[in-house]
Structures are given as C-alpha cells and as structure tokens.
Amino acid sequence: MLGTGSFAEAEVVLATWSAERPDDARLRFLLGLAIQKQRRYDRARELLESSIANDADFPERKHVDHFLGWCLYYLGEPEASAASFRRHLDRVPDEPDSTFALGLIALDAGDLDEAERRLARAIELQSGSGANPRDFAKALARLGDVRDQRDLQAEAEELYMRSLARYPNSVEVWEKLARVRDRLGKGREAESARNEAERAKARLGGDAR
Amino acid sequence: MIAIVPWILAISQATPAGSIRLEDVTATSGLDAVMTSGGTPSRAILEVKGGGLALLDFDSDGDLDLFMPNGATLESPRKGPGARLFRNDSVPGSIRFADVTAASGIRHAGWSFGVAAGDVDADGHEDLFIACHGPNVLLRNRGDGSFEDITARAGVAGGDDEWSTGCALADVDLDGDLDLFVANYLRIDPAAVPPPARFKGVEVIAGPKGLEPQRDRLYLNDGTGRFTDATETTGIAAAKPSYGLNVAILDLVGDPRPDILVGNDSEPNHLFRGETTLDGSPRFIEVGVRSGVATNGEGLAQATMGIAIGDVDGNGRPDLFTTNFSSDTNTLHLNADASYFDDRTARYGVGAPSRRLCGWAAAFLDLDHDGDEDLLMVNGHVYPNATRESMDSDYAQPPLLMERDGGKFLARTSAGPWTPAPHRDRTAVFADLDRDGAVDAVIGELNGPLRVVRGLADPARSLTVELRDRRPGIGNSRAIGSVITARSRDGAGTELVQRRWLWGGGPFQSTLSPEAHFGFPAGTATVDVEVRWPDGAVTRRESIAPGSPRVTVERPG
Numbered sequence: 001m002l003g004t005g006s007f008a009e010a011e012v013v014l015a016t017w018s019a020e021r022p023d024d025a026r027l028r029f030l031l032g033l034a035i036q037k038q039r040r041y042d043r044a045r046e047l048l049e050s051s052i053a054n055d056a057d058f059p060e061r062k063h064v065d066h067f068l069g070w071c072l073y074y075l076g077e078p079e080a081s082a083a084s085f086r087r088h089l090d091r092v093p094d095e096p097d098s099t100f101a102l103g104l105i106a107l108d109a110g111d112l113d114e115a116e117r118r119l120a121r122a123i124e125l126q127s128g129s130g131a132n133p134r135d136f137a138k139a140l141a142r143l144g145d146v147r148d149q150r151d152l153q154a155e156a157e158e159l160y161m162r163s164l165a166r167y168p169n170s171v172e173v174w175e176k177l178a179r180v181r182d183r184l185g186k187g188r189e190a191e192s193a194r195n196e197a198e199r200a201k202a203r204l205g206g207d208a209r
Numbered sequence: 210m211i212a213i214v215p216w217i218l219a220i221s222q223a224t225p226a227g228s229i230r231l232e233d234v235t236a237t238s239g240l241d242a243v244m245t246s247g248g249t250p251s252r253a254i255l256e257v258k259g260g261g262l263a264l265l266d267f268d269s270d271g272d273l274d275l276f277m278p279n280g281a282t283l284e285s286p287r288k289g290p291g292a293r294l295f296r297n298d299s300v301p302g303s304i305r306f307a308d309v310t311a312a313s314g315i316r317h318a319g320w321s322f323g324v325a326a327g328d329v330d331a332d333g334h335e336d337l338f339i340a341c342h343g344p345n346v347l348l349r350n351r352g353d354g355s356f357e358d359i360t361a362r363a364g365v366a367g368g369d370d371e372w373s374t375g376c377a378l379a380d381v382d383l384d385g386d387l388d389l390f391v392a393n394y395l396r397i398d399p400a401a402v403p404p405p406a407r408f409k410g411v412e413v414i415a416g417p418k419g420l421e422p423q424r425d426r427l428y429l430n431d432g433t434g435r436f437t438d439a440t441e442t443t444g445i446a447a448a449k450p451s452y453g454l455n456v457a458i459l460d461l462v463g464d465p466r467p468d469i470l471v472g473n474d475s476e477p478n479h480l481f482r483g484e485t486t487l488d489g490s491p492r493f494i495e496v497g498v499r500s501g502v503a504t505n506g507e508g509l510a511q512a513t514m515g516i517a518i519g520d521v522d523g524n525g526r527p528d529l530f531t532t533n534f535s536s537d538t539n540t541l542h543l544n545a546d547a548s549y550f551d552d553r554t555a556r557y558g559v560g561a562p563s564r565r566l567c568g569w570a571a572a573f574l575d576l577d578h579d580g581d582e583d584l585l586m587v588n589g590h591v592y593p594n595a596t597r598e599s600m601d602s603d604y605a606q607p608p609l610l611m612e613r614d615g616g617k618f619l620a621r622t623s624a625g626p627w628t629p630a631p632h633r634d635r636t637a638v639f640a641d642l643d644r645d646g647a648v649d650a651v652i653g654e655l656n657g658p659l660r661v662v663r664g665l666a667d668p669a670r671s672l673t674v675e676l677r678d679r680r681p682g683i684g685n686s687r688a689i690g691s692v693i694t695a696r697s698r699d700g701a702g703t704e705l706v707q708r709r710w711l712w713g714g715g716p717f718q719s720t721l722s723p724e725a726h727f728g729f730p731a732g733t734a735t736v737d738v739e740v741r742w743p744d745g746a747v748t749r750r751e752s753i754a755p756g757s758p759r760v761t762v763e764r765p766g
Contacts, residue, residue, distance in 0.1 A: 039409055040598070040599065042601045043599075074536070074564065074601075076561035176506075179549075182549070
C-alpha cells in the first residue's frame with residue numbers, strides 16, 4: 001500500500017500492527033512514513049523519532065533521518081531539519097534529495113553560495129539514468145530561484161524552462177517563469193507562462209485548502 | 210527518489226528571549242466585553258472569522274476610544290448581543306476604558322465583521338462604517354457623544370445577501386473626502402450550513418472553496434456622506450469575485466495615487482492600481498499577478514487574513530506582510546521597485562515560525578524602541594477539531610511576537626511579564642492608548658473576552674505623530690494616505706530613516722490607528738519629521754526631542 005500511494009489505508013493497517021507489536025521500531029517507521037505522506041508532520045515526526053530512539057536497526061534505518069528532516073522542515077524547524085538531512089548524508093553520502101533539501105534550507109536562509117553549491121550538486125547527482133524527472137526538475141527550479149535572487153533573471157528563466165521541460169505540471173515554476181519574464185520585459189511570453197500555470201492547476205486536485 | 214515532497218518552502222531561526230516588554234492589563238482596564246461570533250464550537254464558516262475593532266476619537270478629547278461592532282449566531286444572525294463603545298479614560302501608565310454604549314445610542318446588533326472609522330461627512334467628528342453579513346451600517350457621529358444610523362441616505366448598505374468582511378475609508382480619488390471600499394466574502398445562508406469538507410484527511414467546516422464568492426464594492430463620497438456605488442465605473446468589477454477578507458488602501462506603486470490591496474482567501478489577492486483618467490475620475494487596473502502580490506513566491510494563493518505594512522528593507526517603499534493558514538507560512542512581500550514585489554518570507558525569518566499557526570491581525574510596531582519595527586500577530590485555528598496530531602496545529606494558539614534583530618525577525622516566547630498564551634484570537638488594534646509613549650494592543654478573541662496588552666518600552670525613546678487636516682470641507686481630517694518620515698542620528702552619529710504609512714484599512718477587519726509611532730536607539734538627540742500629505746504636499750517639523758508629548762502636524766491651509 002505504501003508503494004502504491006495508498007497512505008491512509010496503509011496507516012490503518014500499520015497502526016493496528018504497531019499496536020500489537022509496540023516494540024517494533026520498523027513498524028513505527030513505516031507508520032510514520034504513511035502519516036508523513038499525508039502531510040501530518042507532527043505525528044509522523046513523533047513516530048520517526050521513536051523508531052530510532054534505542055539504536056534500533058532495520059533495513060530502512062539509514063533513511064529515517066531523511067523523512068524526519070522533511071517533517072521538521074514543514075513544521076518550521078529549519079536548523080533541526082538541516083541537522084537531520086546532514087545525518088542522512090553521513091549514512092548515505094551524496095543522496096540527491098537530502099542534498100537538495102540542504103540547498104533549499106540554505107536558499108531560505110539567504111545563503112546563496114551554499115544554496116548554489118548544494119543545488120548544483122543535487123542536479124549533478126540526479127542527472128544520471130533512472131533519475132526521477134520531478135526531483136530533477138525541482139532542483140533545477142530552485143537553482144533558478146538562486147539566480148533570480150542574484151538578479152540574474154535571464155539565467156533563472158533558462159533554468160525554469162529546463163525544469164518545466166522535465167516536469168510540466170509544476171504550477172509554481174510556471175508562475176516563477178512568468179515573473180522573471182515580466183522582469184525581462186517579455187510580457188507576451190509571461191502571459192503564455194501564466195496560461196500554462198492555469199492549465200497545470202486544472203490538471204491537479206486539492207483538498208479543502 | 211526517497212520522498213514525495215511538496216514544494217512549499219519556509220524557514221527561519223529559533224527563538225531566544227528578547228528585549229521587548231509587555232504586560233496584560235485586561236483585569237484593570239475596565240474593558241469587559243466578549244466578541245461574539247456564532248457558537249462554540251463553530252459549525253459554519255460564517256462563525257469562524259470573528260469581528261473587528263476600531264480605534265477612534267469619538268468624543269474629540271484627543272485620545273483613542275474603542276468600538277467593537279460584535280457578531281451574532283446562526284440561530285439569530287440578525288440580532289446578536291450588540292455593538293459596544295468604550296471611552297478611553299486612561300492616564301499615562303494606566304489603561305482604562307468606560308462602557309458608554311448606552312449613552313451613545315448605538316443599537317446595532319447585526320452580525321458584524323469589519324469596521325472602519327472616519328469623518329465621512331466632514332463635520333469634524335469620526336463616524337463608523339460596519340461591514341456585516343446582510344446590510345452594512347453607517348453610524349454618524351452627532352458630535353455630542355451619540356450616533357445615528359444614516360445607512361439609507363448614505364447608500365452604503367450593499368446587498369441583503371452579501372457577507373462583507375474587511376472595509377476601509379480612504380480618499381481614493383484625492384478630492385479630500387473619505388471614500389469606502391468593502392471586501393465581500395461569499396454567499397452563505399446561516400440557516401443552511403454547507404456539508405463538511407476535508408483537510409488533511411479530516412472532516413472540517415466547509416469553505417471558502419466550493420462556495421460562491423462575492424464581488425467587492427467601492428463607494429465614492431460626494432463630500433457630505435452620500436456615496437455612489439462606483440464598483441463598475443472604476444474598474445473594480447472587472448476583477449473576478451474572490452473571497453475578499455481584508456483591505457489596505459495606500460500608494461503602493463509610487464505614482465502617488467492610492468492603490469487598493471484586497472486580501473483574498475485561497476484565491477489570488479487583488480492589487481487595484483490607481484490610474485489617472487483624462488476627466489479626473491478614478492479608475493483602477495487590477496495588477497495583482499503582475500506585481501507579485503497576488504500569491505506567494507511559489508505562485509500559490511494563500512488565505513491572507515492579516516495585513517501589515519512597513520519598510521522592512523529600508524528602501525523607503527511600503528512592504529507587505531500577510532498572515533495565512535496553518536501548514537502554510539505568513540508572507541513578506543518586499544516592494545522592490547514599485548512595480549514588483551518579491552517574496553522574501555524565508556530570508557527575513559518570518560515564515561517558519563508561522564507554519565503551525567493560523568494567523569489573523571498583524572502589525573509592524575517598534576515595541577522595544579530600538580529604531581526598527583518588530584512584528585506582532587494574533588493566531589487561532591478555524592477548525593475546532595484542529596490538533597497537532599491531526600493537522601500539525603492546535604485550535605487555540607498563542608500570539609506570535611517577532612523581534613527585529615538585524616536582517617531577521619526572531620520569534621520570542623515571552624516579553625517581560627507577558628507570556629503569549631493560546632487563544633482563538635482573530636483581531637487586534639495597536640496604539641499608545643495611555644499616552645505613555647509605548648504602543649499597546651487590544652486583542653479580540655472568537656467568543657472570548659477582549660484583552661488589553663500594555664507596552665512597557667522606554668518612553669524617552671519614542672515619538673508619536675498625529676496628522677490633522679482641518680481645512681473646510683476636508684473629511685479626510687486624519688490624512689489617511691500620508692507618509693511620515695522620521696530622520697534621526699544615534700549616539701554614534703549614524704543616520705536612521707524610518708517611515709510609517711497611514712493607510713486605509715487595518716490589521717484584520719479593523720481600523721488602523723491614525724497615529725504613527727516611532728522608536729529610537731539610545732543616544733538619539735533630536736528627530737526631524739517630514740509628512741507627505743495625500744495630495745503630495747510636504748510639511749516638515751525639525752529638531753523634536755524623543756520622549757516629547759505627541760506631535761500634531763497640521764496641514765497648512
């Protein structure tokens with residue numbers, strides 16, 4: 001169920017099993033993962049932290065800090081999040097998504113040099129065969145953000161376009177592309193990007209918010 | 210790929226103790242009022258917004274009094290417990306209010322949301338506009354402490370089926386009187402609560418998505434308090450109806466005609482740029498998306514409840530801070546070059562601490578008198594079933610205090626004797642209520658008592674400036690739309706330039722204080738004040754000592 005994205009269903013099953021075997025660290029990890037995927041980060045954090053509390057070992061142990069890092073990020077705890085991603089990279093050197101996450105956190109903090117270094121590395125790591133196009137696209141887009149914040153709008157435009165070529169469903173990147181085009185005086189192309197953003201939005205769903 | 214990760218970002222720093230000192234003085238303030246808004250727990254979106262507050266000098270004695278329009282309930286939506294008016298009887302160091310509702314003759318008891326104060330008929334007395342579910346209300350201040358309902362002759366009731374939220378009085382056509390903008394939210398029948406929606410897999414109160422949004426309205430004043438609905442003729446109607454919640458009217462693009470920012474819930478915000486037409490009539494072009502304020506930097510529409518305005522980056526242009534829903538962040542849009550706003554939320558550290566919060570009223574305030582503006586905002590979830598486990602966010606939430614420290618805003622968990630405690634807060638107004646030189650706050654909680662928080666900053670390092678335009682026929686006597694600049698040098702000789710905007714609207718469904726408050730670093734000897742009036746005229750006052758009694762700058766004739 002986790003593999004097919006049926007996270008709510010997986011949560012029900014894993015919660016039952018976990019209640020029957022409360023000392024099973026792996027079950028707590030999997031339950032935390034199922035909940036993290038449903039964007040309930042506080043409960044997921046609790047489970048992920050408890051899964052590694054007593055130096056428990058299980059096949060996915062080396063990746064727990066990665067998921068914990070994203071929980072902390074979305075709970076508004078960037079320093080703890082960065083520490084978690086760094087621990088993950090200690091266990092899994094050059095893991096692309098944790099490298100990307102550290103680039104994102106640096107970008108948020110305004111450390112553009114560090115952001116550029118981490119994001120460029122994430123792109124490099126994801127450029128091999130088998131890379132997920134969406135992950136590759138988001139790293140390109142964030143590198144575009146770095147260039148935009150450096151007032152290099154033409155370079156940002158190019159990176160956003162490369163990102164969208166990999167993953168055209170990103171409303172956010174279409175919007176960013178439109179904005180840098182506005183700044184470059186490309187009004188018609190900006191409108192075109194905004195129209196694409198609307199099309200992408202129509203393709204995506206959402207809940208009450 | 211290891212994780213499916215949403216692309217929303219927000220980051221900031223942790224929260225050490227700071228230099229801001231505040232204290233809760235509700236118990237001794239004489240303010241005894243509960244802000245009604247439906248039942249507890251809330252069952253419909255109509256119940257969750259709460260109402261606003263207005264600071265006005267209704268008795269013309271020089272201090273700021275308090276008005277609460279108050280709400281109602283689903284069972285009795287047109288007759289709630291009624292509005293309340295409190296006279297300010299404070300002395301320096303002691304905030305005191307007296308309930309004068311009965312003497313004022315105010316009998317309004319409709320379900321109220323936003324409130325705007327201003328002298329709509331240019332008779333020298335501040336009046337009150339109340340945005341309601343159902344017909345809106347305009348109360349004229351007779352000047353003897355009492356008010357009369359002049360809604361019908363003023364022509365500002367709006368539609369019977371409209372739910373009006375934020376509202377603002379400002380001179381949008383620069384003819385000297387106060388015009389009126391009313392944000393409208395959505396169509397809802399209190400007797401027919403919509404079926405629940407889902408959020409993070411949990412059944413929750415429905416809306417706004419899925420409910421019918423309503424068009425905002427702009428009314429132009431003829432100078433006597435009679436208004437014409439100019440929504441169509443001014444171009445406002447050209448914008449898509451979009452769950453309007455809050456309004457700010459000021460010159461945002463530097464041209465210098467007033468612009469109108471409307472915070473829309475879950476839809477792109479509108480920025481109506483004021484235009485000059487050949488015949489001099491006002492016209493607005495919606496430029497929200499192009500300007501960058503329609504959404505956050507990720508291109509995502511946010512909830513946009515609270516609005517605060519300040520010069521965060523010191524470039525002399527008004528920057529925008531908006532409060533948003535939980536699992537999102539509050540947003541800081543910097544006014545880069547009068548055409549574009551950049552989302553610099555994370556850079557200034559105002560995003561991450563807000564992730565667990567559902568934010569409402571907010572304001573930039575120099576709470577520690579160090580020469581930069583801090584941030585204070587009130588919070589509380591809309592879903593009564595919100596918990597950390599189910600939604601990463603509790604129903605009751607503490608106010609968020611953020612102290613400016615260099616290039617960052619740092620969250621503080623206490624401020625001297627004041628420790629922010631969890632509430633279901635919605636609105637707040639901020640001003641020096643007791644004239645002791647420090648900014649105070651009145652906070653409104655959903656179905657909870659109003660609270661009063663007093664500032665304790667050193668009065669010797671502050672200056673409060675109020676503006677008066679007493680020219681005959683000028684209704685905008687508080688000079689809403691003015692920009693006040695304070696120039697000073699600290700003990701080391703470093704120049705400090707600070708700006709405040711007197712804008713139409715307020716922190717959330719409320720009226721901004723008509724006074725500008727400044728703080729200064731230690732060693733500041735004198736301050737030069739420059740006022741740019743709404744029509745562009747400039748008045749200067751030089752060599753004012755910090756700690757002086759408030760400065761009133763009069764508009765030359």
